[in-house]
Amino acid sequence: MANPLFAPELLELLNAGDAQALQEVANALHSAEMAEFIAALDDIDIWRLLSLLPKQHSAEIFSHFDLDRQVELASDVNRQAMARMLEELPHDDRADLVNRLDPQVAEQILPLVARAEREDIRNLASYPEGTVGSIMSSDYATLRPGMTIKEALEQVRIQAPTRETVYYIYVVDAEHHLIGFVSLKDLILAKPMQTVGEMMNTEVIHAFADDNQDTAAQPIEKFDLLALPIVNTENKLVGIVTVDDVMDVQEAEATTDFHKMGGTDLVDVSLKDAGLAVLYRARIPWLMVLVFMNIFSGAGIAHFENTIAAMSSLIFFLPLLIDSGGNAGSQAATLMVRALAIGDVRLRDWFSLLRKEFLISLLLGLTMAMGAMLLAGFRSPEIIVPIGLTMVAIVLFGSLVGMSLPFLLATFRCDPATASAPLITSIADIGGVLIYFSISTWWLRDLVNTAG
């Protein structure tokens, strides 16, 4: 999000070539703020400005740009300059950037990158989206168990400038297996002549690089960690996931779930910036599926033509009833999808929750039936009973479908949030038509028989 407030002043300093003033401004601000301010400038001016700052500082600022802006900037500068930038960027951010670049552009830049950095980028970028590896960083701090505390602190000082974090330091053996963990707090509290091996924690909570990223997010949340070490299948340390990355992942996942519950598939795009084509493609699928699903509601009504002809007032209450089923179903689905997402509920809880839902929707349905029957009493007292019965049945149906569908989806390893409000509502509508007119036909059977 660009903040154009200071862009004119910065541009002035830039055009005057006042490197010192620009460095002072950059030093006074947090890199994220600096990135916000200069994002309002043109790409070419951004590169001019960044080149006046120390390499690591300009990389820090660059890393705070939106990923899309980073891609734009990468394409708008000579390949050598971008290769130098890649060498300085945080390891997890640059892997994401390289994955976003046009493959042709990436293949022009990467050969120019220093070999060790290039290998690291290719390695991190190779992890599929959604895995722990795709969000981890490879710049972590390590120690050997034989070091004294004094030596360890000296090592930390040496490593500190280039590591994502030095507050958690991982202890590895000669083959780089993860064997222990110390915090910087532990280190400064320890006696100088102790060895790392003596005071380290040997039970190290960790996750595996190829597993789903939730396996990294959950321990960090549960144990209030600042970072989590990541190992490969041979138990060798390959990276760390930091708490700030987990927060970003959690927000993105909550957004995806939210959108899915509303029946859209808008992934990783800001609503404000999304173009018509993107929004159209995100929204039309479910809308069309549900239009065609509603063949059944129309067919259902047609099937009960005689009943409707015999008692046309039935139609007045159709929207009210099918609406209620959809609303109750949306509630049930929403609660269940979220509970599954935050781990509040597990697949084995289905039966007890089904029982609870049955009771609850019975109570809700009876309450709503009284409301609907009250309304019906004013206008069409002769159909009070089928309306009341329908309401109870419809609310039961909608709710049970609403709470079960997420479970079913989860059982088949699909995303529970696919049980969106529009889908549940449409199912409730179709079921509601059948329920309403079946009950009404039965209740009014004498009337229908004589009429039909």
Added chain:
Amino acid sequence: MANPLFAPELLELLNAGDAQALQEVANALHSAEMAEFIAALDDIDIWRLLSLLPKQHSAEIFSHFDLDRQVELASDVNRQAMARMLEELPHDDRADLVNRLDPQVAEQILPLVARAEREDIRNLASYPEGTVGSIMSSDYATLRPGMTIKEALEQVRIQAPTRETVYYIYVVDAEHHLIGFVSLKDLILAKPMQTVGEMMNTEVIHAFADDNQDTAAQPIEKFDLLALPIVNTENKLVGIVTVDDVMDVQEAEATTDFHKMGGTDLVDVSLKDAGLAVLYRARIPWLMVLVFMNIFSGAGIAHFENTIAAMSSLIFFLPLLIDSGGNAGSQAATLMVRALAIGDVRLRDWFSLLRKEFLISLLLGLTMAMGAMLLAGFRSPEIIVPIGLTMVAIVLFGSLVGMSLPFLLATFRCDPATASAPLITSIADIGGVLIYFSISTWWLRDLVNTAG
């Protein structure tokens, strides 16, 4: 969430009075894991077990119990023991606990708590829910600017055991005004004879205790901070908010928004544990409101009785059309509510987004109209045109209402998520009835006139 796996073994050790073995188990596990395991025991056994562990360790474990369980445990032990526990608990957790306790119980325990701790509890507990003060902790580390780095590190060692974090240390003057910030990383990299005042950051990102808790959450997320200092109106340091607390707040707020979008008001309760009464009270309000709102859909249909009588096939497509309006509206509302929540969109963006929504829903409506007209063609070709026109109008109406309502709510300082899917769907249904039958009446006016 209790994990009953090891409870029997722990109970055995407890009954055998084997304090050493229990301490070994507790030392091997993270406090959160230990809490999970012993949560399966009875309250009285939990207290027996905790009393065998060092005070601070047992407080750490206690702090990982669900808040409701903590309240239960607090009521199930003698007041003196609870007072001792309160003195050891993390400052932010114990304030939350005291706020949850039965006021009578709290007033029996607090006078027994050591005075400084008691005053701290009363102070933190006094902040209203939703403010920064209600989530902050008062055990932070401080330094004075005149200290040398050597003295500062010594101070950090002394303070470390009892502070929430020592990775961020705040520099205060004699009156406790916040004047600077150093990280532990900065300290270990600095030269021993420098003073804190020389190397500290004077531009300290901070928040105010009385403001909304989002004002603390946002900087922590944006600047990838581990903690944020909190000041009062006189700029005196009163507490810190740590990143793990922000993550908990973000998850709770996302859950609340999610539930609200589904039309429920289930706050701070697990779906699995919620009782019938709680669920009923959370769901019935909106359901009843929407039942009575549907008076208008029924009245609308009744108003157009003659049209329906003249062309009964209109009814077949009623659910399809009003469903589509509700689905498009749910999509629009969902996207808008989430975008407002994560700060992607601001109130001033309303007009440009309205324009975008108009275009998008026109495209969506036209596509869906073609689908609906195709279906109508098979059965009732004579009403293809009103069905197509209605679909476009209904989708426009639903979408524009769906995207505008959150904005309107936000403008009047209400929660945008009150524009829930059930509400939008019901509004779309009512509007849809009026739109459909108005268009149909106009299209079939000759038929209606002759019939009526």
